[in-house]
Amino acid sequence: MLTSITQWHDRLNAGTTDDEEPRVRQFGLRPVVHGQGWGQSAPTPEVWAWQQPDGRPSATPTSGDVRVGFTARRFHLGHVGLARSVAQTLPEDGRVLLFGGPDTDQGAVRLFEHMLTWFGAPDCSVEVVPDDDDALRRTQREALAVLHVGKLARVYGWDDSTPASVFTDLGTMLGAFLHAPSRADRRDVVFVDAKQAAHSVALARAGRALGLPTPTLLYRRLFPSLRLPTGRGSVKDPASTIFLDDAPADVRRKVRSAVTGGRDHVDDQRARGGDPVQCPLFASVELLRPADEAQATLVACQSGDLLCGECKALHVEAVARSVVDLGTPSLRAGGRRPATAGAGSGDRP
Structure with missing residues (x-):
């Protein structure tokens, strides 16, 4: 039986590591086991592996800026x-660099800033690097x-069947990785998913050839589908996730129809309890x-005291309120979420 949210994250990370074992071996990813993996606690529990493509040691791999690919127009x-992971990783004097298109929606940027605040991020500079930036194009x-x-x-x-557009995609990724690095005594971080592991090879070679430092790659778990027992x-597939602009009635419907680990x-x-990992x-x-609240639900689920239908009834209204709160910056007026909210770990405030 899992006794803490930290253990729940550990179990999910271990499962992801097993699922991605071929990529772990091929590209030399370093799994994070029980919140450890680089000589210190993982900055955010959703990171299941990490990598420093250039092989240079770093005592503080999260001391620099946080880089985020930013193409979303509708947040789910x-x-x-991702916003929680950035908030938990960002150092006190760090920047968030959003790499987006030339038509990046400023409303979306403000909403992302609001999510960072909601999850307790330190005051920071959030800078947008549009993809038509001359210096970025040069990189x-x-x-x-x-x-x-x-x-x-x-x-x-x-x-021979691969479209030539892969070079554009690769250039976009390398630009986000290498453009405008932090000071020499720092190392930036980039959140990626397992399918982007091959970029680490190109990144290492390009960084070495250009004499540029490469960021630490942090591999995050993908959020599961609400309607399928597997998948993201x-x-x-709008039914597979909750969007921040969903009407409260739609959020309630998605919660009530979500698959569970029952x-x-x-x-x-x-007799045996449910399985919150699934x-x-x-x-x-x-x-x-x-x-x-999450901790109490974890215990009640596994003990059999809380059935799936009861769990949905218990949380449906609160989840709907949280979605409205997250998706409406003006409601918060720049305020922070309560210290106990969204910690993502039983050991963090």
Whole structure:
């Protein structure tokens, strides 16, 4: 039985590590086990692995700026989880660099800033780097110029059917990784997912050739689908996740219809309890509600005292209120979320 939210994150991270074992071996990812992995506690519990592509040691891998790819126009729970990870990772005097398109929606930027505040981020500078920035474009061109197609094809598995647009995509990623690094005594961080692990090879080679420091790559878990027992929530499947602009009635409907980690029969669940590791509903509660509320739900679920239908009835209104609160910056007027909210770990405030 899991006794803390920290253990819940550990179990999910271990499962992700097992699922991604081929990438871990191929690209040398360093799994985070029980909140440890780089000589200090993981900055955010959703990070299951990390990597320093250039191989340089770093005693404080999270001391620099936090870089975020920023193309979202409609935020969902996956973006909320990203905002929490950024808030928990950001140092007191760090920056958040948002790499977005030339038409980056300033309203979306303000909403992301609001989410950072909601999760207790320190006061910080949030800077948008549009993709038509001249210096960024120069970094992209210089990075691509020092790479060779043959080696990249072997790493990425490209063949004659691969569209040439992959070079544009690669340049965009390398620009976000290498443009405008922090001071020499710091190392920036970038949040990525497992499918982007191959970029670490190109990043290491480009950084070395250009004499630029490479950031630490932090591999985050993806937020699970609300409607399938496996898979991630996706903007392509609106029913699979909760959006911050969903009407409260739609949020309630998604909560009530979400798949859970319950047993097939009530008597079995009363006797053996549910499985919060397999429950996207619990993941939503853990993300959106105060840590003590999530902790109580974790214990009640596993003990069999709280059935899935009862859990949905208990949390549906509170989750709907949290979505409204997160999606409406003016309601908060720059205020911070209560210290116990959204901690993401039983050991953090």
